[in-house]
Amino acid sequence: MLQSGALQSHASKKKLYLTFLRWSGLLHKSTWHATDEQERLDILNRITARTIVVVVPDVPLISSQKIRQLPKEEGSLRLLYFSLIAEKKNLLFTLELLNDPALKGMSLDIIGPIKDKYYWEKCLNYIGKMSNPERITYKGEIHPTQVEEVLPLYHALILSTQGENFGHVIIEMLSCGRPVFISDKTPWQNLNEHQVGCALPLNIGLWRQTMAQALTWNQDAFDQICQRSRRYYETAFDFNQIRERYIRMFVPLPLHDHSVVLTYDYFYPDFSAGGPIASLGNLTQLLRNEMPLRILTSSYHYRKGQFMEGIALDQWTVWQGFPVWYASNAWSIIRTVLGFKKGGRTIFYLNGIFSIRYFLIPLILCVWKGYRIIVSPRGMLQEGAMKKGRTKKQLYIAVVKGSRLLRKVVWHATDTQESADIRQRIGPGAKVFVISNVPVKPVETVSLINKAPGQLHLVYYSLISEKKNLDFFLQLLEHPSLYTVKLDIIGPVKDGSYWRKCQRTISQMKHPDRIRYLGEIPPDKSMELLQQYHGLVLPTLGENFGHAIVEMLSASRPVIISDKTPWNDISVMQGGFALPLQQEKWIPALETMLDWTYQDFKQIADGALLYYRNNFNFEKLKKEYIEMFSNVAS
Structure with missing residues (x-):
């Protein structure tokens, strides 16, 4: 009810009511339950930033039934609108969509209680003006015990809602092994990538294009989508975990x-x-x-x-x-x-x-x-x-x-x-x-770049200061066997005099144009950028953790670093090189990297990501941090 969409109706009254609650002190000792991250933000924005909010997802329908077969022919699609009838649910948008002549092969059954009679009258008036109004049928309400019987009778759910906190009917449809076509105003934004329907902006042209494609499904395509829909439901919800989180909310740690x-x-x-x-x-x-x-x-x-x-x-x-x-x-x-x-x-x-x-x-x-x-x-x-x-x-x-x-x-x-x-x-x-630092999450999709012998493009990604020892690596690049190595420097200048020293070193090099300073980059751009290189270089004098090192490994790229970090067990097939700060150690390692073929690079990049995964277990880290804070609390 604190969503922007939900507050649009009677906005002034609701804002006045919330103001009264905030200032009355009635909420002073309240703990709030949000069902997703967006609702958590809504609570913090509309109540107070100091509010204690516990995020636990809603409990969906627990379905164990098998997927029921439903005939599907190209050019026909039986749709279901299953929700309250109110302006927020945006049924009129769906009706306007289905009035397109290109979608005449679609029929729609409307199931749900009428919450807003005035809005329903508008919908009925529009249905009466449609070219084929007999395709639209209002079925009234059904009892919750009938849901698993009724939903599999349709090819897909359509819900062009203006906002859903959870969207039980969406999950119920997926649990029956049926795809859903919904707006992008719900928590279920990743339907497209899983190919179990679509979550679309409320742009009628985009919806027409998507629904026209759904009309072309044949029986085989529809059956595959149904299987994916059911799998999506099964992987999205771990009922044991949800139960534990509710227990922890009601009987708090x-x-x-x-x-x-x-x-x-x-x-x-x-x-x-x-x-x-x-x-x-x-x-x-x-x-x-x-x-x-x-x-x-x-x-x-x-x-x-x-x-x-x-x-x-x-x-x-x-x-x-x-x-x-x-x-x-x-x-x-x-x-x-x-x-x-x-x-x-x-x-x-x-x-x-x-x-x-x-x-x-x-x-x-x-x-x-x-x-x-x-x-x-x-x-x-x-x-x-x-x-x-x-x-x-x-x-x-x-x-x-x-x-x-x-x-x-x-x-x-x-x-x-x-x-x-x-x-x-x-x-x-x-x-x-x-307890180890918490690293960045690993890359979801590995993207490799070309690699041929004699070609090596490295990145230095860190603060620029004496401790990070960039000048050591710049001097290495003057070795004749390393003239083809390229280096991009990314990071803020912490020590201006040290950076000027590095710039002098670069200006005196035989091929200074292969060294570039790219300034700073925001964290949300780093993963994409790091995958444009063959590896990271960091000849640091000492690191407590080395976020840049771990981030490069999580991007499936090797590193060449000093032995002054926690990552000294890195090997060439799993992560790269961790070396003493001696030129005679670094130059052969860089020559080895130069000689890598694409297949070598791919194998070593895979090893870097494997090294990252072997070293970080997020659930274990979470447990260790909770134990530390709990120990101090008690």
Whole structure:
């Protein structure tokens, strides 16, 4: 009922009613149930961004019946409209569609209660003016127990709705092994790719074209579509999982009544600060249905040093379904941290340790208020990361340790090396959970590019700073055997003086035109772009995780990287090369890559994706993160 389509009727009254509910305080302790991600966003937008929302899908008809055969001849199609008769369901659009002479072989039975008599009168008037009105029949209502008997009598369902929260009749039709033709205003957007009907924009020309094609189905084609429709239903719903999620909603885990607040200096839509932003973005997506997450971050752009455009400052706003507070100053941070309930029902997950505003201030306030605290250093305690400004960093750590602010902190390390770094620099008694970062999801369809011996197009995809060691690789490319290697550099310039050093190296090369700097790219474009290369290069001095490495592997591309990352078990047939930072090691590896044929490249690309899949289990990761937060909560 909070959908835009549902709010169109009596919009003013409904908005006034919602305003009253918000300000009355009646919803203060409510937990909301959304049946899909869109409804979750509707709730957050129309109630408040701090609302706790549990997403559990509706329970569809549980069907075990076999697909019933139905005769189908080319040029005929028996359609069913099975829903309420109301303006939102848009029956009139369907009637206008069927009035096209090219679709005269279609008949339509209308089943459902009349909710809007005025709208039904409009439909009846239109039917009376149609060229073949006898093709349209109103059958009244049927009892729910008759659904599985009636639906298989039709070739397809048609529902040009203006919006559905779930669309039970759509699922019921698919469960009977029948295709559906629906608008794109429902959760079922992927019908086209599964070839079980169509989800179309409300463009009558597009619908005419699609329905005319359906008229041409013969018996064999129709039977195959029916089989696919049933399979779609069976794979879309795991009833055991749905049952478990409802049980967890009604008998919640300890975390469901907690506030879990993630802090870091930068967050989307700014992506230029590198790995930690990707880590937090992926983590929120993984845990979106498990606990009420909130994000406290800066309103400043990492590289530009100015306010990001198009975001609301110093208030709770929504990013992809999550409440985010973009703070413009230190007072805004203090005010937000102090705004949560005092005591153990608030968990702060602090990311990074060298930030005054997003680590030290929240840490002090959390200790004072009695909040639970998890700290993830995000690689900042690594030996490589400590090199720059070592004296200041060591003094800072000593002061924070001496203040006893870390006494009750729980630490999150993303690998065993980071766990060792924490215990070395904080203390051997530190309580540490070791859980991998959450990677990007793998590519759905692998797209390979041409590869011939003597041809190699690589990408450097990372921040440009001394730690990432780009200059090392640029110098390698001056070796005569590597003159045909091309390199594209993608990423924000973090260290201007280091980038100028790299530019000087490029300008002095014999073939500088084979090196290109492409600037930054948004995360939603990265997967498509990375598949345009033969591999990733990253001679880094140290990585806590290396999101770019993992993302390249997930795109089914090999990597050539230093041995200063967690991915040292990569091999040429499964992932690529992890090498010491010695030219005599890197040059032969690059020569090997140059010599690859297309078949070599395909085999190694397949191995890269296999390596990724062997290393990441999203359900296992989810369980481990839930256990960490639950342990801290209890």
